[in-house]
Amino acid sequence: MKLSARNQLKGTIVDIEKGAVNGIVKIDIGGGNIISSTISMNSIEELELEVGKEAYAVIKSTSVMIGID
Secondary structure, X not given: OOOOOOEEEEXXXXXXXXXXXXXXXXXXXXXXXXXXXXXXXXXXXHOOOOOOOEXXXXXXXXXXXXXXX
């Protein structure tokens, strides 16, 4: 599969917090960086996501905000 999103970060699923409708999937992309995504429980089940499985965090955005303290 090819995607137009340029930010495709490969990692390992380290946690899945399951809820009634949505779940939070956390992917370790290395260097102490973890990306989390809230997706539907249906998607978690269809993709057969499990802790320890490799997955991609795919990020596509039309705007990126930057903040400072």
